[in-house]
Amino acid sequence: MAGNRTFTMIKPDAVKAGHIGNILQKINEGGFRIVAMKYTRLTPEAAGQFYAVHKERPFYQELVDFMSSGPIVAAILEKDNAVEDFRKLIGATNPAEAEPGTIRALYATSIGENAVHGADSDENAAIEGDFHFAKTERF
Ligand code: CMP
Numbered sequence: 001m002a003g004n005r006t007f008t009m010i011k012p013d014a015v016k017a018g019h020i021g022n023i024l025q026k027i028n029e030g031g032f033r034i035v036a037m038k039y040t041r042l043t044p045e046a047a048g049q050f051y052a053v054h055k056e057r058p059f060y061q062e063l064v065d066f067m068s069s070g071p072i073v074a075a076i077l078e079k080d081n082a083v084e085d086f087r088k089l090i091g092a093t094n095p096a097e098a099e100p101g102t103i104r105a106l107y108a109t110s111i112g113e114n115a116v117h118g119a120d121s122d123e124n125a126a127i128e129g130d131f132h133f134a135k136t137e138r139f
């Protein structure tokens with residue numbers, strides 16, 4: 001059965017470009033409820049740990065440097081079929097391939113600086129949410 005929670009981050013490129021408000025509006029309009037949210041900055045160590053599954057990829061160091069380069073917004077979101085529906089709302093990893101109207105089509109500039117993160121499975125959504133939020137920070 002599909003779960004009802006996903007995890008997202010508004011990445012440093014979108015924060016820097018002033019898109020937090022527009023992206024949160026798209027998330028609200030997409031029917032997601034905010035369970036937890038924080039404005040924070042990942043240390044290089046935390047970014048490395050968060051993206052440890054990509055450790056062997058050639059872009060790993062670039063990804064860690066970018067994700068720790070400035071503040072992010074981290075959030076847990078709730079909706080039926082959350083993981084899949086959120087991935088539809090954000091569009092393909094490469095913004096050049098993202099459907100028109102998706103968050104990445106609107107706000108991402110490259111495959112690396114792609115404005116938002118969306119968990120790729122229920123299991124990872126839970127792991128990633130736990131990485132950023134205590135139980136007492138969820139409502
Ligand atoms: P995200 O959904 O956060 O999960 C892994 C991230 O790795 C992905 O978004 C991209 O930002 C990044 N990524 C994936 N492929 C590449 C690539 N070819 N070059 C640089 N970064 C990439």
